[in-house]
Structures are given as C-alpha cells and as structure tokens.
Amino acid sequence: MEHLSSVSPWNAVSVIVLLIVALSILQGARRGATGSARQLYGFVSEGAAAAAALYLAWKGMGLLSPVLRAWLIGRDIAIPNRELSMWAQMYYTFVTSLRDFSLMRSTLVFLVLYGFVKGLLAHFVLPVLDRAVASSGRSREGTGTARRASAWTSVPAGALIGGITGAGRALIFIAGVLVYTTLFPDSPVAAYASQSSLYQRGAKDVIGPLTGRMLDKLPVLAGSVEDEFNQILKRKYEVLDARIPEDIAAAAQEITARKTTDEEKAKALYQWVGTRVKYDWEKVRLYEEERVWKEQTPEDTYKTRTGVCIDYSRLYAVMARAVGLEVKVVTGLGSDGRGGLGSHAWNEVYLAESGSWVPLDSTWVSSGGNWFNPADFNDTHIKES
CATH class of the missing domain: 3.10.620.30 (C8orf32 fold)
Structure with missing residues (x-):
C-alpha cells in the first residue's frame, strides 16, 4: 500500500501494471485453486523452457557461427559477372552477407537453434511434465465430500495464485518498457515511464539485478545492428554491379x-x-x-x-x-x-x-x-x- 499510495492514477504505465495483476487475480478466483495452479504451472514451465532454449541457443551460437563462416568461405562463393535474375540477386546478397557479416550470421544461427530447442522442449519434455502434474492434481482431489469441504478455500487460493501469475506477467511488461527506454532514453516514453514508481521498482529491484550489465550493452548492440544492416543494403549494390x-x-x-x-x-x-x-x-x-x-x-x-x-x-x-x-x-x-x-x-x-x-x-x-x-x-x- 505504501508503494501504491505514491502512484499517480493517471500514469498509463502504472495503470497497465495494476490492471495486469488485477485481471490475473480475478481470473485466478474464477478458475479456483486447481485451475489457477495449473495456469501458474503452465506460465512457469513455458518461461523455464524459453529460458533454457535461450541459454542453449546462446551457447550453440558461439560454437556454430564460426563453423558456418568457415564452411561458406570454403564454398568460394563469387558473384558472377552476368545479368542476374531477381532470385539470383537475393541469393547472392543473402549468402555473401551471411558469410561476411558476423552479427547477421550469429543472429540467424541463434534463431534457428532457439526454435529447434524450444520445439523439442514443447513436444517432448513439457507434455510429460503436464501429464504428471495433471495426474498429481487428480489424486489430490479425493472424494466428493473432500472436494466440497475444500471448496470454500478454492476461490481465495485461486486469487492468490492468480496474483502471483499476474506479478510475473507485469514484470514481463515492465521488462519490455525497460528495453525500449534503454534503447531510446530521450524518448517521451522513457520520461513518462520514469514517473511510475511501480515501473521503477520492478525495473531497478527485480529486472535490473537479473540482467546485470546486459541492458547496458543494448544501445551498442542496436548501433551495431544498424551499421550492419546498412552494410547489407550496400551489398545489394555490389551484387547488382558485379556485372x-x-x-x-x-x-x-x-x-x-x-x-x-x-x-x-x-x-x-x-x-x-x-x-x-x-x-x-x-x-x-x-x-x-x-x-x-x-x-x-x-x-x-x-x-x-x-x-x-x-x-x-x-x-x-x-x-x-x-x-x-x-x-x-x-x-x-x-x-x-x-x-x-x-x-x-x-x-x-x-x-x-x-x-x-x-x-x-x-x-x-x-x-x-x-x-x-x-x-x-x-x-x-x-x-x-
């Protein structure tokens, strides 16, 4: 309540954070304890799977990107001195850019690995865990008398679990705003978000410590992406002008x-x-x-x-x-x-x-x-x- 008292009711960032939590609490109360627990499990398991896929893709990117570059160099790809069709122009622009531009190559390898690992987890690991959790939930439900006896606790328990889920969703929203304001610190959005104490608490006390110095590197990374994108655009001219x-x-x-x-x-x-x-x-x-x-x-x-x-x-x-x-x-x-x-x-x-x-x-x-x-x-x- 101390934090809420300092929040301006007209700050949209604060209002959105509060709405996310409030709607999740209402959803949890409607679902009840069992349904909310399953939803929370799904939220946590999906997040854990995404985090695991991100980590493995990051590690794999460092190993496979140099291998891909060496393979492309070994192919000795040369832009032919003749008029090229549109598809040929796209092919040579893409392949030579993939060979010569490290950020593009690493990003592509990362995305492919992330999709592959996330797909494996979603199709083989999470379904097994889902069945185990569902089976455990059914075994705890017991007889009809036991269910009626615990029914009065289901709504508040579901609301509590929904609130936990909502807090996680709110942090994801805050993380998105934080990334944007890090990339564009002089934008109106950054100034507006800084007026929300809920946003400040979530960004500084939770997300900041979790990410370490990673966010500090985002502006440099964004500049590198822009520079490399410009280089790729110029590669198009090199392909067109090879003839x-x-x-x-x-x-x-x-x-x-x-x-x-x-x-x-x-x-x-x-x-x-x-x-x-x-x-x-x-x-x-x-x-x-x-x-x-x-x-x-x-x-x-x-x-x-x-x-x-x-x-x-x-x-x-x-x-x-x-x-x-x-x-x-x-x-x-x-x-x-x-x-x-x-x-x-x-x-x-x-x-x-x-x-x-x-x-x-x-x-x-x-x-x-x-x-x-x-x-x-x-x-x-x-x-x-």
Whole structure:
C-alpha cells in the first residue's frame, strides 16, 4: 500500500501494471485453486523452457557461427559477372552477407537453434511434465465430500495464485518498457515511464539485478545492428554491379591504358567520372519534394552521363573493377558547403603499392579542389560505419 499510495492514477504505465495483476487475480478466483495452479504451472514451465532454449541457443551460437563462416568461405562463393535474375540477386546478397557479416550470421544461427530447442522442449519434455502434474492434481482431489469441504478455500487460493501469475506477467511488461527506454532514453516514453514508481521498482529491484550489465550493452548492440544492416543494403549494390558491361569495361581499359600503377589508374578513372558525369539536380528535387527516387544502374549513368553521388560512386566502382582494382562504395555524410552535413556517397580504392585503402570523391571533382585522398578528406566526409 505504501508503494501504491505514491502512484499517480493517471500514469498509463502504472495503470497497465495494476490492471495486469488485477485481471490475473480475478481470473485466478474464477478458475479456483486447481485451475489457477495449473495456469501458474503452465506460465512457469513455458518461461523455464524459453529460458533454457535461450541459454542453449546462446551457447550453440558461439560454437556454430564460426563453423558456418568457415564452411561458406570454403564454398568460394563469387558473384558472377552476368545479368542476374531477381532470385539470383537475393541469393547472392543473402549468402555473401551471411558469410561476411558476423552479427547477421550469429543472429540467424541463434534463431534457428532457439526454435529447434524450444520445439523439442514443447513436444517432448513439457507434455510429460503436464501429464504428471495433471495426474498429481487428480489424486489430490479425493472424494466428493473432500472436494466440497475444500471448496470454500478454492476461490481465495485461486486469487492468490492468480496474483502471483499476474506479478510475473507485469514484470514481463515492465521488462519490455525497460528495453525500449534503454534503447531510446530521450524518448517521451522513457520520461513518462520514469514517473511510475511501480515501473521503477520492478525495473531497478527485480529486472535490473537479473540482467546485470546486459541492458547496458543494448544501445551498442542496436548501433551495431544498424551499421550492419546498412552494410547489407550496400551489398545489394555490389551484387547488382558485379556485372561489368562491355562498353564500360572497354572505356575503363582505354582510360587507364598508359597507366602502370594502381594509383595512376585510380586517379585517371576519378578524373574521368568526375568530369564526364553531370550532377542531376532534377533527381534531387524529385526525391526531396516528391519523395520519388529514380533508381539507375552504372550502365544508365554511363549512357546518360547524369547522376547523383551514389550513381557517380557506383559507376566508378564498376570501372575500377574492370581494370583489376579493389574498390568500395562508401556511404555517410558529406559537407553541404553551407556549414552543414547531408547524405553522401563516395569510394575507397585499394592501392597495392602502398598497401592501403584511400578515399576519393568523384562527385566533387567539378566543384574544384583535390578529392583524391587529400589529408583533410575526413574533415568533410563522415563514414556510416
């Protein structure tokens, strides 16, 4: 009662917690002692099965994820240099991402193992325990006289058991709110939930000690998930751009014909793309004002000689690969020339003679200045990950 007296009746989080417990008490009273005990057993057994499956899946993930990666590397999967169907694009994006991105691979292994272990427990272990509990309950019911004698205790006992079940359900709700507020500490939900003393007690006194420092790692994990998701989206472009059209390959070979080093080749392509492609301001306007994105391939950019930063970067990457250079398309933020930052894309190319990856921005060639590995490149470009 001391805790309840400090709860604002208008705080939705507190109201939901109280409703969960109250409805569970009413449900328990209606079911009676035996029915409520069975429900509580089911609630606890399901929770125990889920906890066991989570633990075993977590341990198995650490063992099997490296094995899966080694197997995929051994398969030597290469994206073919030809036009791919939609299903082939999806296959190569998925398989190469599974091989190269540890978080995606570990998550998939974890989910498969969790489903497998949970299924085994649900189909083979829990039914045996359920039958044992049901048999024990029937043996305790006794004769009709004994049942009538204990009937008056069934309702309050059921309500008590229902209250215990409701407390468990309320803690699950509080845990969900806690995870959300940990990921989004500046959100209105976080500020609102913090006003509930019931939520604070459940989060700090029960869930916090059980999870240890696990919740502290959630923001870092969420950031890693976002970074890897962006990498997977970029892998789609790598799959789409694996095919090098003959006219682009011929042009790249001609541009670099008299160049001998990787740096000379990379610079020649950087100058060519930057001076031959015109920035498509109409494409920018369509996206910013009408939210219409005009997708185009490197071949489209080569033929029309127009595009935006991602189109410059994809064309450069295809041309660089055509002459044997290793290259990446990089996305992030770039200076807008007015003291701010905006979404941008550029490239990184590997130079064998120096053994390093260097940045370049062919989109900005027309604006003047040197944007092929200048010392201050990172002052105007911020990579996503």
